[in-house]
Amino acid sequence: MRKNFSQTLKHLIKFSSIKLSALADFIGYDVSYLSKWCNNINRPSPKYIARVNHRIAEFIAEELVKQDRLYPFFNEFGIKLSTKITAENAKERLNKEINNLLNDAYYQNQAESLPANNEQSFSPTTPYQTIVGRTNIKKFFNSKIASLLSGLQESISILITSDIVTLLSRDAFLDFLSYCHFSSENINIYIGCNTDKLAHAPASFIPRLYSMLNKYININFHIYNDQSFSHSNVITVKNYFSLQYSIHKDNLMDICTYIADKNISKEIWERTFEKFDYKSCILEPKHDIELVKFRSFFYLDSDLLLFCAKGFEFFLPAQAFKKLLNSSRDYKYSSDMQKTIQNMQITWEEQFESAHIDFFLPEANIIRYIENGQLTYGEIDYVTSAQEREAQLQQLIKSMQKNPNINVYLLGESQPQNEEEYFKLSYYSNTKTAYLKKNKSFLKNVSKTIYLLKDTLLIDKFNQFFRNLQDRPTCRKFSADELEDIYKKNNALLYRIWQKNAPVQ
Incomplete structure (x- = not known):
């Protein structure tokens, strides 16, 4: 069972043996605020959560490096290592992983506390629906869209115009796939790739790509040079529905519109698919x-x-x-x-x-x-x-x-x-x-x-x-x-x- 923000924060504080007062001073909050966060009485404001989590991660990472508890941390929080960690990048890696833990817990916690009317407002047959805010969008994908795809028995073909390097730099895409329990026996996912970003991709990209292809071995992934559709911001599922979205500067979705109208969705599919030129395919299932x-x-x-x-x-x-x-x-x-x-x-x-x-x-x-x-x-x-x-x-x-x-x-x-x-x-x-x-x-x-x-x-x-x-x-x-x-x-x-x-x- 996933821990909420309060449980995750308490776990991190206890594991790193830091004082609540020292952490409060470092991030610039009164200790009473942190106490309420730890006891699930209150949570940081969504407006400031990115800064708060970044500062908490920075402080705890520094302490764990001093304590030489890098690998005990990964074991404690069930994080698998796909790349070698050197002494030089230990703090940076710890900072990133702690930040991810806090962000995931916070947005999961936020999604679980959405009002009931948000929960019941979606219907697969509703022609159009717009979802605003990354928390709502994350929940929408991991519950509603994942559920829709999981229930399809027929062949599934999905076009995603996002860049695979960017997608795998964050956990949102892999997190979404983990919620999809596909019933279909024929699944094809077409994804874009920005070759400039590929040229400068971090060392973690290929291990993450290989891990994705390995884990989801029953899915056929097709990767294309995205020069013809890099600004499309479309996800479309053939014969079913489409999604159009805007991207925030941190590469997370900010606004997303769900389109179930069959005629409109079909036209979106056709216009998008023609941009996936066979000659630009860089990873092809055969x-x-x-x-x-x-x-x-x-x-x-x-x-x-x-x-x-x-x-x-x-x-x-x-x-x-x-x-x-x-x-x-x-x-x-x-x-x-x-x-x-x-x-x-x-x-x-x-x-x-x-x-x-x-x-x-x-x-x-x-x-x-x-x-x-x-x-x-x-x-x-x-x-x-x-x-x-x-x-x-x-x-x-x-x-x-x-x-x-x-x-x-x-x-x-x-x-x-x-x-x-x-x-x-x-x-x-x-x-x-x-x-x-x-x-x-x-x-x-x-x-x-x-x-x-x-x-x-x-x-x-x-x-x-x-x-x-x-x-x-x-x-x-x-x-x-x-x-x-x-x-x-x-x-x-x-x-x-x-x-x-x-x-x-």
């Missing part, structure tokens, strides 16, 4: 089968970065390729698929000899693969036998011994406790082209399985994000000798695992 011919050329490059979120489809022995060829006959465009498999086998064998290849393997993923042998090759789900997995490991070791430019990095993350904590998106890059691939075992609908990156700047930023994984304290680089030593020492254990998990014939 079916895996559409990349059949693309892959033959993809691996010809001599510099590869491969992040594997399901199985390990590389260094497969010859017998596995033969079985894959047999399986491919059941797939659409089977002749193209078979040719690709044959070409891939030849290409990989050549690339393993000389190419620079960085493999990044999440620990939870590789453990699952050692146990069950499940991988996806293109659109083909395949289970390697114990013998094939052993031959695969031996081939990896031999290739690394011959080619010192093959690197294996193991990400020793904590064991996931639920679906949300798993890596679900693999990443394949040859520095010039790149794509993300969904782990199909997490898919619950007809979602497309590939995100093709079509913008050089976006590819560069994703490459940097994944290469920076090697700087994590939990990431370890393995040499060929180390892998061989592990294999020899654990050979008997591996056989026991493989025997135990072998499929029943």
Whole structure:
């Protein structure tokens, strides 16, 4: 259950062990005011809340840095870290997170206390309705709009002309998605991207984007260069309703008009959709089968970065390729698929000899693969036998011994406790082209399985994000000798695992 402003403020004060009087002096309020805020007798005025929260965050962040309680704070308040925190940016990060906690609690608290007539004034069939004020707008989206979208059984297509860099710089958009419990099995969301903002995006942007694509794996996100619609300020849901809004200088909505008139909403959709020019798409969902011919050329490059979120489809022995060829006959465009498999086998064998290849393997993923042998090759789900997995490991070791430019990095993350904590998106890059691939075992609908990156700047930023994984304290680089030593020492254990998990014939 989310805490209100009073509870959050008291929690922060107690955790940081600060005196109420010292905080009151710092923010310029009488201590009696803070006492009322903490006891839920009163709250700061909406007019001054931004300044109040900023000053409170600044004071508490300073104290926590002095106490060297950075990571205890993140654990206490359940904040997951997606980027490394240095000593230089610790205070800034604490300040930001405390400010977010207070703002979220305040606006949540405000929304819960709205008068009953506000609560009952909305109807999905009301042709027009204007909502004024960010607190009312936030509640409107997280309750009414989220509820509408959650109840739709048919396909959902949403156009959002906002800039994705700006959207992910705040929590409002991700917060809204968390309230949407989609029933539809086919959801497409089209979002804009300001390429100038992308060029200067903070380091946190790509981790947040990857996290969003990973968490909402059953949604197809399409991202477009927004130069044709950057001033539109429109959200429109095909065949249902549209929203037009104005933006405050802090990039939050100030005024929003809901339009349910079918004819008007249809015209808004058509006028907006025509601005989403296919040529300006920079992140495009695709079916895996559409990349059949693309892959033959993809691996010809001599510099590869491969992040594997399901199985390990590389260094497969010859017998596995033969079985894959047999399986491919059941797939659409089977002749193209078979040719690709044959070409891939030849290409990989050549690339393993000389190419620079960085493999990044999440620990939870590789453990699952050692146990069950499940991988996806293109659109083909395949289970390697114990013998094939052993031959695969031996081939990896031999290739690394011959080619010192093959690197294996193991990400020793904590064991996931639920679906949300798993890596679900693999990443394949040859520095010039790149794509993300969904782990199909997490898919619950007809979602497309590939995100093709079509913008050089976006590819560069994703490459940097994944290469920076090697700087994590939990990431370890393995040499060929180390892998061989592990294999020899654990050979008997591996056989026991493989025997135990072998499929029943």
